[in-house]
Amino acid sequence: MCGIFCVLTLSSAPFEWDKTVYEHLRRRGPNSSQDVPVKGACYQCLFSAHVLHMRGFLTPQPIQDSAGNILLWNGEVFEGLPVKPGENDTAVVSQRLMSCNSSSEILALLSAIHGPWGFVYYQKAGEYLWFGRDYFGRRSLLWKFDAEVKALTLTSVGAHVSGHDQSNWQEVPAAGVYRIDLKAATEAGSVSFEIYPWDHAGNSISSCIEAILESVPSGCNAVMNQSGLKLTSLVCPLNMSIPESINETEIHTNSHFSGKELEELLASKEQMYEVDHLIAVLSDAVRRRVQALPLRVQDHSPLTPDDASVAVLFSGGIDSMILAALADRHIPAHQSIDLLNVAFKLQEPRKQNKSAKKPPKHKNKPTDSERDVADSRTFSPFDVPDRITGKAGLKELQNMNPERTWNFVEINISQEELQKMRLERISHLVHPLCTVLDDSIGCAVWFAARGTGYIMEDDSQRPFTSSAKVILTGIGADEQLAGYSRHRVRFKTSGHEGLIQELAMELGRISSRNLGRDDRVIADHGKEARFPYLDEDVVSYLNSLPVWKKADLSLPRGVGEKLLLRLTAKQLGLSKSAILPKRAMQFGSRIAKMEDTHEKASDKCTRLLTG
Incomplete structure (x- = not known):
């Protein structure tokens, strides 16, 4: 588990991030902190991670592979991907992502993971920025866009500033994962998200996109990916069957039972x-x-x-x-x-005269x-x-x-x-x-x-x-x-x-x-x-x-x-x-x-x- 942070700016102006946010992120991940900057032709990214060591060898993040891809991973792989004893699941996910050659392969990989996750992934080939949360949204991920400096921020935790617009930070909807084409964003001078939704049985894609659009930061826009690709849910649909002959009215409503x-x-x-x-x-x-x-025993002394x-x-x-x-x-x-x-x-409770005392009312x-x-x-x-x-x-x-x-x-x-x-x-x-x-x-x-x-x-x-x-x-x-x-x-x-x-x-x-x-x-x-x-x-x-x-x-x-x-x-x-x-x-x-x-x-x- 860790605190992850990424800021994408479409200008050359230096970005100054909130020190309060940094402190919150550091408390989430006390075992390792590291920043990795990336500069494109007309954009720049800063990736920052603060790791809570939970599994295998301590793996500092952001983790950068030999191809130049960068992963921020706030999650746990409980099943779905083979993680050997002693291995770190962040390293495993990074290696598997590096082997993906298409969007459909990335989606298949994420769909296979049992466990909570929030992630940001810079895919160097093609210059794409992926991010999102698991099917249930068990890990926090927030976003906001600063139109003045054309900066999109993604972070595990934000900060409340008294007197400021409360809608500034919003939670990234756990309705899918998102991809930004960084070259296209640079050319357009604006940020657009491609949506890769979860395949929610019974819910239309249009309703999913509608829910996402309500949370898209002001100054950005989101569109369904043109290939119609979706993440496959590991959860079966809800049984909607209705009993044929079961009493539909509540009994014992006002009764107290011992x-x-x-x-x-x-x-x-x-x-x-x-x-x-x-x-x-x-x-x-x-x-x-x-x-x-x-x-938490660092000196190999006996457990108490x-x-x-x-x-x-x-x-x-x-x-x-x-x-x-x-x-x-x-x-x-x-x-x-x-x-x-x-x-x-x-x-x-105030002391009362016994004669004036009323029996308590118990809901x-x-x-x-x-x-x-x-x-x-x-x-x-x-x-x-x-x-x-x-x-x-x-x-x-x-x-x-x-x-x-x-x-x-x-x-x-x-x-x-x-x-x-x-x-x-x-x-x-x-x-x-x-x-x-x-x-x-x-x-x-x-x-x-x-x-x-x-x-x-x-x-x-x-x-x-x-x-x-x-x-x-x-x-x-x-x-x-x-x-x-x-x-x-x-x-x-x-x-x-x-x-x-x-x-x-x-x-x-x-x-x-x-x-x-x-x-x-x-x-x-x-x-x-x-x-x-x-x-x-x-x-x-x-x-x-x-x-x-x-x-x-x-x-x-x-x-x-x-x-x-x-x-x-x-x-x-x-x-x-x-x-x-x-x-x-x-x-x-x-x-x-x-x-x-x-x-x-x-x-x-x-x-x-x-x-």
């Missing part, structure tokens, strides 16, 4: 083939992402429980619990796993495990819902494998620290996204990924900072398995057909709504986000299933949403977490309580815009 009742309801469901198959593909996805990782190579963004909810349980299968037992649990400080009734923890404690400003379920989840994991050291990292954030780091760092990383939801999730993920907090030892807190370079995150589970409340609303109003449309939309927009932001935020700590639920094989399997095998929203919360995943958790021995209802990170961590409670998630966030 944990025992939910367990019994879940136990009555049998989907053994689907559960076993999902465990197999998801376990493989986790294995590919947690094995053969470097540890503090030396983990993998961490999990951990709320104790079903998504993160399954990732932790599957990681346990593939990481050697003597290595620890860090569970990163973030909480934002609560205000202590979502507390689960048995939450109630057990709450009943046995006095008020703590960091006992947010995710902390409570996280501790309950820790006990389940310890019972599953008591030999493993599970570092449950309690990351406690005050409002003062939140405001300080949002201003200094997070507002730049979230940019160009700018909603209240982006602020809440971006801040929560940034502090969680930093991994600085406490772990409990002998009933006392010990300061602890996670050393893990890889962070597993559960994003993609809710989008594919109907985990959000809006999925219930859509099912109630439009039945299975509406639910399927909603799920198709969720996966289609995940690159622009979530993944670029999360990559920028996590990578700021010199760590790499990995998304097992968005592994190509996992998505293909879930896409192949009819929607009623994945979720049954006629069942109550805590069972119906993500039904297949709950059955999977139960099969893995995670009985308590299998029936926890979905709780969004901004509410579970209580960051939303720190800010204006009257805001809507889709509102522009003034805290980001004025940061």
